[in-house]
Amino acid sequence: MSAASPDEIGDAIHLDGIVKRFDGALALSRASLRVRRGTVHGLVGQNGAGKSTLIKLLAGLHQPDEGRIEIDGQAYDKLTPHRVEELGIHFIHQDRLLVPTFTVGEALFLGREPRIAGTPFLDRRLMHRRSSEILDDYFGVKLPNSALISELSTAEKQIVQITRALLDQPKVLVFDEPTAALVRREADILFRLIRRLRDDGVTIIYISHYLNEIEELCDTVTVLRNGEDVATLPLGETSAAAIARLMVARDIADLYPKRSVTPGKDILTLDRLSAHGKYQDISLTLRRGEVLGLTGLLGSGAKELIRTLFGLETATSGQITIGGKPARSASPAQAVDRHLALVPEDRRGNGVALDLSVTENITLSSLKRFTRLGFLDFSGERREADDLIRRLEIKTSGRNALVRTLSGGNQQKVAIAKWLSRHSEIYLLDEPTVGVDIGSKVEIYNLIGDLAARGAGIIVLSSDLAELIGITDRILVLFRGSVISEFVSSQTSPDDVLAASTGSSEVLRHVG
Amino acid sequence: MTLQTSAIEPSVPRALIGVVVDNALVLALVTVFAIFSFATPTFLTIANLQSILVNNFTLLAIAAIAMTFAVSVGGIDLSVGTAIDFASFAFVSLVLAGQPVAVAALAGLGAGAAVGAFNAVLISGIGISPFLATLGTLFIGRSIQQLLTNGGNPVYLPPSGVPEAFRFLGRGAIGGIPVPLIIAAIIIVGATVVLTRARFGRVALAIGIQPSVVRYSGIAARAHVAVAFILAGLIAAVAGLILSATVTVYIPSSGSAFLLNAIGATFIGTTLSRLGRPNIPGTVLGVLLLGIVANGLLLTGLNFYWQQVGTGLLIFAVLALSFITRRKA
Structure with missing residues (x-):
């Protein structure tokens, strides 16, 4: 050929x-x-x-x-x-198509099970022979047809998917x-x-x-x-x-209002933080007034790092220091007490409660401030909500409207307002503008600038590289669990950052 | 999108529907009330209305409020009856043993709270789903009661051995109002305040609506869930005390009779509330609705066996009503 x-x-x-x-x-x-x-x-x-x-x-x-x-x-x-x-034509998708409770044999032959000629019974022997031929020939592995999909490693699941396709001679x-x-x-x-x-x-x-x-x-x-x-x-x-x-698109419009803030004291320090199988030896320092960008592909460990800082996952070794004190948080409650705030990527799942009102969402983290002897100070809550709705320009029919009725951008503002109400000082923003219209995006960028100007430390995790360069001071790129390169945002381009996060060899030579 | 615009500019028909949705439960109650007043002459008499409150309302209202606390955190408590029974057993046994009524009552409350605490450990500590955890408690509780009573023998208080305070709790009255009804009223008011005005209530409802957001907000959601289930056990225990004081006997597993109606009342109240949230007034109106239907059907002379058909149809009617009002709103 x-x-x-x-x-x-x-x-x-x-x-x-x-x-x-x-x-x-x-x-x-x-x-x-x-x-x-x-x-x-x-x-x-x-x-x-x-x-x-x-x-x-x-x-x-x-x-x-x-x-x-x-x-x-x-x-x-x-x-x-x-x-x-x-x-x-066959498709091999990550983590899809395989039912965890099926056996390997069922997954391989689902919908096209060979029968013993003239009977309605499955020809298990033929199934086993055909699958083990391919598994042995192409992969040099043996997977018993009776093993459960849920017991397999990711690589083995993929082998099952590919084998299923190969059985059809694609x-x-x-x-x-x-x-x-x-x-x-x-x-x-x-x-x-x-x-x-x-x-x-x-x-x-x-x-x-x-x-x-x-x-x-x-x-x-x-x-x-x-x-x-x-x-x-x-x-x-x-x-x-x-x-x-x-x-990367060339025409990056002037939609990133970056304000220059002189960074203050160190607010958060990581020293050789590692989590087994997720990331290794991450060291970084975040200062007051600084916006630090973090990026990396799926599996780079950036997301897990953010989750660790907020107490949702645990590190296996290394130090986290906040304001000079050791601060490895075992739960989000502990992290929040240390003035950390997380605006999660899954806004509608974890960021805001869709069926609570704007007020109820805004004061959820700071309820203690609005409690006297265990009872709620409704008028204090109302004032707080009105104040934040005005400051963040949250577009809503009223403070009692369910957050479900707000647009994505305004829901995100509520998710951030919650932490403003909590007087948080270290903001972890995970893909803060995903699913947000362009107008609200700029408003959120402005808000991030305001926070920095008021002395907060901010870490933005984003895969939108133009955005990341536009709103941050520095960018750390993670690749397969390690910080592979660091950029000064004003002196780099999306191409360079992307090349670094994809592990492209050429840029590696420049950096390394 | 339509929701948003409608919230800003409510038209007249929409506002009318709003009134109906807000008051769907009251409307349902009035309707049922009117039907029975018309259908049977004995329904709308002082004596009968009193009988509804005493026989069809008090105990179920307390049990349903216990259930509402479990439902508020997104759970369910299938062991409300177990807490009622344990409280009743401890109360009657200690009075029978000659302990002061106050001491016995405290022990009864403690027994109910202990059932709740057991659920709390299973749910918040181990992470078992509330449905399965409380189902397990229900079964275990049933066995324990049979073991404690030689296979289910009732524990009677001899007529001569019933202390005055005990009798007062079950059958006494203050200013003509039965003591059990007064206790129920206090619990209704207290639970309403806790669920709507206390921080605990706000957090509990938030957990019921979207638990992950509560956790991501830095709140110890599991601790709140635990407290909700302990409160459920404690409140159910009050029903257990009143029950045994009224009938001066502890009958093993008699508390389970309240389970399904408590669930029914709680979800009727939740379903017909404007925001679809568990709430005490809704639960109480749900209990009244179930009580009136049970009493009314009895008075119409319908065969007793038809009564549960009435309850079932009532629940369907409630669902239909909420479906109609929700869809238009």
Whole structure:
């Protein structure tokens, strides 16, 4: 096959000029993806660039509003997940599709169990032989068909998923962030497998945030940005850093109102903080008036670090110091007593109580201030709520409105107001503008600036790199559990930060 | 989106619906009351209304308030009857043994609180779901009572051996108002204040609505859940004291008779409240509703066995009412 010229090989997949809207919002605007047979094709883009929408269209989970889908040179109008599987296209998703209470055998053969000829009984012996052939041949592992999925490691679950696809002799395999939860050795096994499948003639689409993997593994890469394919390049002619530059939008408008605050005294210090299997030897210092950015991909340990500071997870070694005193918190209650505040990423789950009123949410953390002999001081609560609604410009029909009725941005302001009421001094903001409209975003950025100006220390965890650079003073990048590089926000670009967080080799040389 | 705009500019029909939603329970009560007044001449008499309050209301109201505390933190207490029984057993046994009534009563309250504390350990300490934890307590409590009473024999107080204070608690009256009713009224007022005006009540309701937010706000949610279940046991114990003082006997596992009605009243009150939150006035009106339906059906001369059909239909009617009013609001 490798001897044939490209034209003779032809396309396994050709998505052409795809347009897709959700509730009026444009998810894909004329995106195209052309994957040649028998190649490993990378697909990259920032969160929200349209990768998952494109893949869901291919999987038959969504239908395009405009554009053409061709598979093996043949155009298809209405793809269904079932039809796609019949065409030999299989998807390997992280942590999906496998029912934890199933056995390996049930998971592998679900919906296509071989029967003993002429009977309704399952042919368990044939099932076992076929699965162990593939497991042994491709992975060199033995997984008993009777083992429970929930007992398997992440890598083993993935092996089951891939084996399930291989049992069908697929033509195209789509890997969606397959290494996010794998250790290096497991990832290497996966890469060897992918190369072998390609040599066997299987077409691979490989989606990953890790640009070094794309560089290592793929023949061609397509870069998506804002719902469009901005480039499709052979890997021989590009580099991880160049890909990173393509991924980040150039036109960063002036929407980051950064105010300059002279940092004061140290307020929070981490000394070689480690949590086994999550992050190692994290040391950092946060000062009053400083906004520190933290970023990293899934599995970088940044999220776990924030959760540890707030007492939701425990560190296995190292020191946390707040105001000169040791401050490893065993519970959020302890952390809050140390004037820490967490604005969690899952706003509607953990940040605000949707069916409590604006007032009830705002005073939830600071109720002690509004309690006399165990009873609530309603008028004090009302004053506090009115004051914060005014200061933060929370748009609500009134302080008694349920938070459910507020927009995402205003819900987020309530989540922050709660900590202002608690007089918190160290703010941990986890993806503070996710799901927030652009107007409210700017208001939240201003609020963060106000907090810093009033002497609070702020850590912002965000995967929106333009935002992170726009509103922070410094940025620490975590990669697989360690601080891999540190940037001064005013002297860096999203490309550099992204390249660092994806472990791109070129930038590593600059930094390291 | 529509919610938001409607909250800012309430139109006249919407405001009317608001009044109905706010008062759906009162409306239901008035309706049921009117139906029975019309259907049977004996319903709307002083004697009968008194009988409703004494026989169909007092004990169930107290048990349902205990249940409301468990429900307020997002749980349920299937062992309210167990707390009633344990309190009753301790009370009667100690009076029978010649202890002062006050001492016996305190021991009874302690026994009920101990049942609640046992639940609290299972739920807040070990992390078992309230439904399963209290179900376990219910079964264990039943066995313990049978073991303590040689297989379920009642513990009688001989007519000559009933102390005056004991009799007063069950059958006495102050200014013509039965003592049990006065106690129930005190508990109703106290529980309402705790749930609406105390910090504990606010936190409890927040836990019932979205426990993770309470935890993420730096509040020891588990401790509050524990207190709610201990309070439930303690309040149920009061019902146990009144029960045994009224009938001057402890009958093993008799408290379980209150369980389903207490759940029913609590959820009727929750369902028909404007915000859908557990609340004491709602629970009390739910108890009245159940009591009136039970009493009214009896008076209409309907076969006794039809009574539970009446209760079931009442619950469906409540659900339908809440569905209609919610959807329009």
